[in-house]
Amino acid sequence: MKTVIKTSDLSKVYTNIAVPVHALKNVNLEFREGEFTAIVGPSGSGKTTFLNVIGGLDKPTDGHVVIDGVDIATMKESKLFDFRLRHIGFVFQAYNLIPVLTAVENVSFIMLLQNQPKKEMERRAKEMLEQVGLSDKLDVRPSKLSGGQQQRVAVARALASRPDFVLADEPTANLDTESAFNLLDIMARLNKEENITLIFSTHDQRVIDRARRVITLVDGAVDKDEHFERD
């Protein structure tokens, strides 16, 4: 399987506070196509920073993040916007749907930014909403959806444009058990069916139990990198 992301000597130091914080320390990791990875660790271990840096939202202090043969650590902001749009899907903890758009419009949004043809965009958005079990909520705005439903729309949005990989920052943190399991089932199924690489940062044991790879960060460094066989 081809390597989707490769980090080498990745470091991030926050210096804009009284005492500099080393959020990431020489992280060397490779993620392969179709992996379902959970990044775990205690609060402040650097999980979110790691996702932000490999997602091109934050710049590393040192090291490289190579995606599809391109080092995004040195990329200019304007190029980075385009790169994120074409290659990376995001699922946030707080769903972060666009409140003025319906479910189908939210799912289409990234494809809209990519200037995809309207018909194809609509077809794909409906297909994704069907995949996440929301085919009856196409024209419903986020405020009329439950938390679990909103997060399913967010997952559909992240996957609809077929990115190289999806970064999910604690996606189940705000969900009840049933909704969380439901979401994980959907993501695991889409991971298999669409062969999309999923990388979660999480505290949630329910996520960890489904992941085929679990990377533990402690104080910004990789403590463990474990692989599991799952169904």
Place this chain on the structure above:
Amino acid sequence: MSIKRVLILAWRNIWRNKRRSLITMSSVLFAVLLAIFFYSLEKGTYDRMIDNMVRFSTGYIQIQDVLYDDEPSMDHSMLVDDHITGLLDEYDDMIDVYVPRIQHFALAASGPVTRGSMVMGIDPGKEARLNDLSDRITAGDFIKPRDNDIVVAEGLANILRADVGDSLVLLGQGFQGITAAGIYRIKGIIHLNIPEMNSTTIYMSLDAAQWFYGADDRVTCLIVMPKNAGHTHRLAGRLREGIDSEWYRVLTWDEMLADLLVLMQFDIAGTMVLLLILYIVIAFGLFGTMLTMLLERRKEFAMLMSLGMKRYQLAAICFTESIFLSLTGALAGIITALPVILYLHYFPIELGGNLAIAMEDYGFEAILPIAADPSIFLSQALIVLMIAMVIGLYPVYSVHRLDIMSAKQ
């Protein structure tokens, strides 16, 4: 992302917080409504004043003796010779009518009261094409050509305590130093809208005035009315080219009413300052809304940029929201103002009592005329649009400086 999408997103965004948007739009609505009302009232008042002055006093264009404007004496009256009539005939297609007048001072006395007055020697037939003098008679009748009687303005008649049938003694200086003196019977009393004219004017036929001032065949001015008032300056320019400038002078209404226009501009400037204050208040209201909106949506902006939305796309949405908010308010203001302005234009408020007296003392008609000029509506919409564009630059600036990481937190 297409412009249509930007418009849809911006439109939907402004309705996310309905109450706030409605309050902002209402403030714009009232500002535009007030601005349109004040400006229409001011323009209406001055338009009416100018219209009255032009129709009853100056006309759009005057041909005078070259020295008359600087020294208005009968010695600087003029003969309407073939050269002038030939020139006017040449531009027949642009000229509606030209009217001869003698317009000169005289003392008017009735019993023990004497008052300075302005004698208007007119051709009643031609004058009727300029104004509706004969319809303004409040007592008696209007003069006819070759009449030897006079019509006195109501205010002057009151001052002189004279009425129809009474006689006035007129005394003045005529052509080439002769003493102009005569007794004239009052045939009618006329009400003139311009308070200054209403308290000084005496109308007599042109023939009678020429006899009174000893100025046979002479006039002090020839009033030229263009067929289209908008062509006044073009016509005046052509007349200037054709006329013998050593002897004659062509003046347009704005040159003759220069003092009034300066006063008007000064007054309009005062209103502009008031409107400016009004718009500054509106600008701060809009700015406050924008500021709150930006603070509320920082996380959302960070999310959108994380997903791949470019800064300029986000800035375009915010900018459009500002334009939508203010233009919707401005449009609502214009729609609200339109029936009010139109009603008051056709049925202006007539003032009464002390207020009317005070207005007339200031030289204004005791009426509140409202101009229904589309340019006023358009200019207010443009001003609001400009304010919105300036305010809309702040979110653009803010989005361009937004740090995704700090906004996410």
